[in-house]
Amino acid sequence: MQRTGKKKNTEGFKMFLMILPFLILVFLFSYYPLYGWIYAFYDYRSPLPLSHCEFVGFKWFRTLWRNPTQVQQMLNVLKNTFAMSFLGLATSFLPVLFAIFLNEIKCIRFKNIVQTLTTLPNFISWTLVYAVAFSLFSTTGMLNSVLQQLGLITEPLKILDSSRHVWLSMLLWGTWKGLGWGSIIYLAAISGIDQEMFEAARVDGAGRFRIIKDITIPSLMPTYLVMLMFAVSNILSNGMDQYYVFQNSFNKQSIQVLDLYVYNLGITGKSMSLATAVGIMKSLVSVTLLMLVNQTSKKTRGESII
């Protein structure tokens, strides 16, 4: 008995050795970077090693609250971040509607074509989205040349090089890229609804919109709520790629979201320590948000989302 137990243990340990290289990778790229938070407490200047830099304690964090220009800048960045996130949340029901109305289309062929082509933009990179945007909407792009040829305008419209409607255009690009794909999950949920419910409702004389309101939407709510909770916990993380590629000197003040700001501050602006401090604040708030949302989910739905 003892011998088999021991044999089992050595075998288990051998298996551990086999996955050890991968565990080291996890450590190196997920845990070890946390050590980099230390840069926020130093006055780090790029080529110097950390030991030659001055330890400044919470100076950078205080700067974030006290230095008026910095506070101004930070408020502006947060305004953009929340604006983009709330616009995203406010339009988060669009994929649900997309799925519901696509489901009303009975021509399978048409449905498949719509599905394939509308999900396609989700799989291209933001750099390519920018390439598309530039080709169509730059001062020499498709839209301007068509409008000029028609004689509707004499001067090209500045669409990308403008600080106006930046939030809206970012929302529209996000929708263009993500709407079709976002609806896939709801389409699957719809096909999972018991078909007899629809039949019964139809026999009872319920119209299309009545059925959507009383059967389809309630069945989709659980899925929608989970997606919504994820979106809420990611409220500070808009990602950087989209805003980075669309960023230029005209729209910088309205496009700079938190993730992009950290990049601009730390990599472009070389204020690595301050950027790390901003990043730390963001990480801490994000993790707290995720836990809060998870708690809420546990209480209201009896299920955690993570």
Add this chain to the structure above:
Amino acid sequence: MNKPKKQPREILFHMINYGVFAIFTILCAYPFYYLIINSISSNALSANGDINFLPRHIHFQNYVDALKLTGLADAALVSVSRTAIGTVCTVMASAFLGFMFTQQRLWHRKLWYRLMVVTMYFNAGLIPMFMTMKNLGLTNRFLVYIIPAIVQPFNIIMVKTYVESLPSSLEDAAKVDGADVLTCFFKVILPLCKPILATISIWAAVGQWNSFQDTLLYVTDQKLYTLQYILYTYFNQASSLAALIKSAGTMTTIANIVTAQTPTSIRMTISVIVVLPILFVYPMFQKYFVKGIMIGAVKG
């Protein structure tokens, strides 16, 4: 199913419904079409913005010239290699780890599993990541595209769930026959996991092909630029493009108005080169993409 008579309201609903979807679908597809027709039309017309609906004076010289552009062939090689190598590495690692985490005997299995899964929910941030890559000596190395992407907790969870759903009798039979854990993995589990691995590889490949941020952050050596990065610089820096056109202009001594390179022609051509693999791969493997999100949703 008894069909009620079509009422005018019903017809109107369908007209609007089909119409809205048709418009949105065209909005999604047209940009790709626009890039393609402009890359194969007369470069003079395309630079003028005359090509909007149909290609004119079709030629493929742009693609021949593109190969000669400084840096483009290198970038294509980098993009293709990172996609191929990166995908193989992460798929194999996901399969192996996903399987190992199902093995009850594994020493402190739950601890390692939790330590890995929890990394999905936090990250140290951009600057600490940058410093990490620097300290590990990965900046300006090809490996920066591969190594950090090997262990993907989400993929590992997918494989683990899948392996757990397989009948355990197969694995047990192999063990009775004296197969050790590696033999069991390669001979029994790996072949059975093909469907889930197909899903993972297609997602990993698209992720690698589209990745832009890692080049931006960790790479300054032009030899390691990816197609995505080059694409961005072509659209964003008019100066580098002007230099390129000069280098391309020397290739055709008699400037032909149809095939002489213009900023527009170069931009369109490289955009198409970047998007073409996705356009080919996506419709073919659509069901795998969908399967990926479905499993993810069930887990989520």
